[in-house]
Each structure stands twice: as C-alpha cells, then as structure tokens.
Amino acid sequence: MSTAIVWFRRDLRLADNMALHQACSAHAQVLPLYIHAPQEEGDWTPGAASRWWLHHALLALDEALRLRQGALHIRQGDSLKILLATVKQSGADTVYWNRLYEPAAIVRDMQIKAALREQGIAVNSFGGSLWQEPWHLATQEGQPYRVFTPFWRKLRTMIDKAEPLPALSRLAALRIDHGLPLAALDLLPRLPWDAGMRECWTPGEQGAHAMLELFADDAITRYATARDLPARHGTSRLSPHLHFGEITPRQIHQALVKLQRRLDARRRPDIEPYLRELGWREFAHHLLYHFPNTTTGNFNPRFDSFSWTPDKEIWLCRWQQGRTGIPLVDAGMRELWHTGWMHNRVRMVVASFLTKNLRQHWHHGARWFWDTLVDADLANNTLGWQWVAGCGADAAPYFRIFNPVSQSQKFDPKAEYLRRWLPELSRAPDALLHEPWKDEALLKRSGYPHPMVDLRASRQSALATYQALRC
Known part of the structure; x- marks a missing residue:
C-alpha cells in the first residue's frame, strides 16, 4: 500500500490543490502534514496578525480533514529533519507540495528536494497559488516583465484556460502519532488584542468561499467605482484568503x-x-521571483542615494498609532490596528504620507504592514511600498504625492469612514472633518492632534528632493 506525504504550507485548502489532488490520485493513502518553521522564513518571519490568521486557518483545515476521517499532522522544527522522520514513521515513499515564491522558501525547497532525493524519496512540486508560474511569462526578448500593462496583456490571454481542479472524489488520510496540538505552536496573542480581527474575519477555506459568494452577489456589480470608497465594502476582501491559499485565482x-x-x-x-x-x-510575484533582492533593496538603484529624512522614532510611532493629525491617514492606521486590514486606496495614502510628506524610508512602513496585516504578503508588500515610494518597478511618477485631504474629500465625501475610525471627531461637520486643524476649538475639545507636518510644505520638500535625484 503506497503512502505519500502532502506537505501543506500556504495552500490551506482541499479543493483545487494540485499537490493533494496528485497525491490522492497516485497513492492509496496520504498523510497531511504541516511543519511550523518560522526560522526558515529568512528576514521575514510572519508577523503577529499573520500568526493569528495562520492559527485559525490551520484549525479550519484540520476540521475539514476530520470530516473526511483524517487529521492534520502538525510538527515544529527543521523542515528537512521532520520530513525525513515523518517519511520513516509513515512509510511514505513520496512527498508532495505546492510551490512558494519567496527567496528564502525557494532556496530551502531546492535544498530539501535534493536531500530527499538523495535518500531515495520521490518529490513532486506544483504551482498552486498563481495563474502562471513566474518563469512562464517573458517579454519578446526573453526578459522578465518590469511594467504591469504588457505583463497583464500577456497573462490575460492565459487565464481563461486555467480551470480549477474538480473536488476530490476520495481522501484516504493516514494518521500517525507524535504530532503536536495546534496550541503548541503558540500563534495566538497572549494578550487579547485580536477582538477586532475576530469580528471581521473567518479564516479558512469555507470562510474564503463565503467571502467570494458575498462579493459575487453584491460588490462585483459596482466594483469599478465602489472599490475606491473606504466606507463601503466595495472590494472582495479576499487578499488574506489568497495569501494563505484558502482559495485560488482560478476558483x-x-x-x-x-x-x-x-x-x-x-x-x-x-x-x-x-x-x-x-x-x-x-x-508582484513575478517581480519577487526575478528580482529577489527587492524585499530590502530598491528596484530602481538610483534611489540608493535618495535623501531620506533621518529616522525619527516619534514620527514613526505617531504614524503607527494613527496620531498624525491627518484624518484619512489616522483612520487608516486605526482600521489596520483594529481589523488587521486596510482599504487599498487608504494604504496608498498612508504610505505616501510616510515616504513623501515625512520622507521616512519605505522599509519602516513595509515592516509595520508586515506585522499588522492579516494579508501580509512579501510580494505584494514589496511591490506596494516601492510603487508608492517611487523606487519600484512600474512605479508611480516621482511627483505623485497623494494629498490625504483631497483623497478623503473625493472618496469619503460624507466622512463616514473618518467618523468610524476617529470617534473623537465624529460630531464635527463633514467639511471640517477632513481638515480639523481649521478649527482650533475643535482640536482642543476633541484632543485630536495638530498635523505633524504642513502638507503643502512637506510636499514641496519631497518634490525638490525627488527632482534632485533625477538630475
């Protein structure tokens, strides 16, 4: 009776899972295995919000397996050592997994694949989270894409053919001893700061499809316009489910x-x-695969000499806490802290404020988002921050500096989003909510801070610095 190990990573689903599907097709029984090895993530070990999501996603996967008379076998430690020990214990002759694309994961997986094969253990890896593998798309010159529009034109011709796999007809799951209880991974916060995330999210495959159904039934019909309105549920909110592989783009x-x-x-x-x-x-994954140094280095090397303002811890702290005195920035940062998520347009605004008005290095923002977002994804995080800062591939022009006042006036005209996250200003008139510093009495009465910087002056300073870089 042949046995295979299916090594779950960020593919925490049973449907449209190529590794699981192939293992079940080729073997009499499979052992679903999860190895917790944050030390193998390199410089980007999962942040607190990601660990919270991971706990609940693993719980949901285990429950789904138990409905099929299986269970998720959980271990912690060095991945290669655990795989070798689990092969020996289970009698498995093959290990299956779906690929990851982060630089550290690629190096680790190549080493593990070679070591397992040296021991006579077969290894099969598959693409599981993208429409196309990053190395399958190239320019006419055979080079990786650096600009989104031609990349999308090419990819768009391929996605209609990318059908999800049908649901598994069978799953003969093997159970073995010496697994860990989920609680042993210590993923949940020891101080209960996660109430807001529990209110907003249902991690797991079932939660992903419920969110997709909600989006398809309502928001998709007005997505083109509603996606820019932070007070509305106009986006799919599927990003954390996609990151943890609870649903695929094909589905x-x-x-x-x-x-x-x-x-x-x-x-x-x-x-x-x-x-x-x-x-x-x-x-974003295409770029990360082809340019792995961009997680810490500028995609555009000219920015290596850019004149960032020396680190100011108090500035960064006020930005993180939503106490900058700029309502749209503060609302976004408070939404992030409470829910583990932030509306995409607001993400661009808060990033622009940090990197351009405050001229703080984009690394600071990328690290904070990494720790606080439930959808923290290295590829998306890197692309987003470098795009706003102006140093990335297909970046916004250097002179594009988001004005948080005009942005909130345009996309939150009734100040509904601002009122939701800035309760101290909730009784202010709509127009004043966007610019509360125009009423000194309001600031004094509410305790809301004065702006950290003058938006116009800091914009001009940033433009001058960017212009000097271009010369």
Missing part, C-alpha cells in the same frame, strides 16, 4: 465567469477591473 475567476453567464446582459457585471487587480498580485 475566483471561474465563480465570476459563472455569475456572468447566469445573468442577462443588462445585469451582467464587468469582471475585468477585478481580474486586473488579481493581475497586480500575479505581477
């Missing part, structure tokens, strides 16, 4: 196409704007 695409076919032409939603946003996620 999302299939569900939206089915929705289009089900509705008449008058009510049929345009799904292209949303698919394009998923394309940005794919582009």
Whole structure:
C-alpha cells in the first residue's frame, strides 16, 4: 500500500490543490502534514496578525480533514529533519507540495528536494497559488516583465484556460502519532488584542468561499467605482484568503465567469477591473521571483542615494498609532490596528504620507504592514511600498504625492469612514472633518492632534528632493 506525504504550507485548502489532488490520485493513502518553521522564513518571519490568521486557518483545515476521517499532522522544527522522520514513521515513499515564491522558501525547497532525493524519496512540486508560474511569462526578448500593462496583456490571454481542479472524489488520510496540538505552536496573542480581527474575519477555506459568494452577489456589480470608497465594502476582501491559499485565482475567476453567464446582459457585471487587480498580485510575484533582492533593496538603484529624512522614532510611532493629525491617514492606521486590514486606496495614502510628506524610508512602513496585516504578503508588500515610494518597478511618477485631504474629500465625501475610525471627531461637520486643524476649538475639545507636518510644505520638500535625484 503506497503512502505519500502532502506537505501543506500556504495552500490551506482541499479543493483545487494540485499537490493533494496528485497525491490522492497516485497513492492509496496520504498523510497531511504541516511543519511550523518560522526560522526558515529568512528576514521575514510572519508577523503577529499573520500568526493569528495562520492559527485559525490551520484549525479550519484540520476540521475539514476530520470530516473526511483524517487529521492534520502538525510538527515544529527543521523542515528537512521532520520530513525525513515523518517519511520513516509513515512509510511514505513520496512527498508532495505546492510551490512558494519567496527567496528564502525557494532556496530551502531546492535544498530539501535534493536531500530527499538523495535518500531515495520521490518529490513532486506544483504551482498552486498563481495563474502562471513566474518563469512562464517573458517579454519578446526573453526578459522578465518590469511594467504591469504588457505583463497583464500577456497573462490575460492565459487565464481563461486555467480551470480549477474538480473536488476530490476520495481522501484516504493516514494518521500517525507524535504530532503536536495546534496550541503548541503558540500563534495566538497572549494578550487579547485580536477582538477586532475576530469580528471581521473567518479564516479558512469555507470562510474564503463565503467571502467570494458575498462579493459575487453584491460588490462585483459596482466594483469599478465602489472599490475606491473606504466606507463601503466595495472590494472582495479576499487578499488574506489568497495569501494563505484558502482559495485560488482560478476558483475566483471561474465563480465570476459563472455569475456572468447566469445573468442577462443588462445585469451582467464587468469582471475585468477585478481580474486586473488579481493581475497586480500575479505581477508582484513575478517581480519577487526575478528580482529577489527587492524585499530590502530598491528596484530602481538610483534611489540608493535618495535623501531620506533621518529616522525619527516619534514620527514613526505617531504614524503607527494613527496620531498624525491627518484624518484619512489616522483612520487608516486605526482600521489596520483594529481589523488587521486596510482599504487599498487608504494604504496608498498612508504610505505616501510616510515616504513623501515625512520622507521616512519605505522599509519602516513595509515592516509595520508586515506585522499588522492579516494579508501580509512579501510580494505584494514589496511591490506596494516601492510603487508608492517611487523606487519600484512600474512605479508611480516621482511627483505623485497623494494629498490625504483631497483623497478623503473625493472618496469619503460624507466622512463616514473618518467618523468610524476617529470617534473623537465624529460630531464635527463633514467639511471640517477632513481638515480639523481649521478649527482650533475643535482640536482642543476633541484632543485630536495638530498635523505633524504642513502638507503643502512637506510636499514641496519631497518634490525638490525627488527632482534632485533625477538630475
């Protein structure tokens, strides 16, 4: 009776899981294994919000396996040593996994693959979280893409053919001893600061599909415009589910196409704007794979000599706490702390304020997002921060500095988002909420701080610095 190990990583689902599907097709029984090895993540060990999500995602996966008379075998430590020990204990002759694309994971997986094969153990790895593997797309010159639009044109021709795998017809899961209880991984916060995340999220495969169903039933019909409104649920909110592999782009695409076919032409939603946003996620992984140094280094080397303002801990602290005195920035940072998530337009605004108005290095923002976002993804995080800072691939022009006042006036005109996250200002008139510093009495009465910097003056200073870099 042949046995295989399916090594779960960030593919915490049973459906459309190539490694699991192939293992079940080729072997009489499979052992679902999760190895907790944060020390193997290099400089980017998972942050607190990611660990919270991981705990609940593993719990959900184990529950799904138990419904099929299986269980998730959990171990902690060196991945290669644990794989070798588990092969010996289970009698498995093959290990299956779905690929990861972070630099440290690629190096580790190559070493593990070689070591297992030296021991006579077969290894099969698959693409599991992207429409196309990063090395499958190249320019006409055979080079990696550096600009999103031509990358998306090429990828868009491929995704209609990328069908998700059908549901498993069988899963003969093996159970063995010496696994750890989930609590032993110590993923949850020891101080209960996670109430807001528990209110907002349902990690796991089932939660992912419930979120997709909600998006398809409501938000997709107005996505093109509502996605920019932070007070509305106009986005899919699938990013953490995608990061942990609880759902795939193939599944999302299939569900939206089915929705289009089900509705008449008058009510049929345009799904292209949303698919394009998923394309940005794919582009981020493409860049990370081909340019792995960009997690800490500037994609554009000219920015190596950029004149960042010397680190000011008090500035960074006020930004992190949502006490900058700029309402849209503060609302976004408080939403992040409470829910582990932030609306994408607001992410751009808070990043622009940190890197351009305060001229603090983008590393500071990337690290804070990494620790506080439930959807913290190294590829997306790197692309996003370098894009806003102006030093990345396909970056925003150096002169694009988001004005947080005009942004909130345009996309939150009734100040609903601001009121939700800035209760001390909730009774202020709409217009004043966007610029509370215009009423000194309001600031004194509410305790809301004065702006850290003058928006106009700090913008001019940033423009002058960026212009000097171009000369």
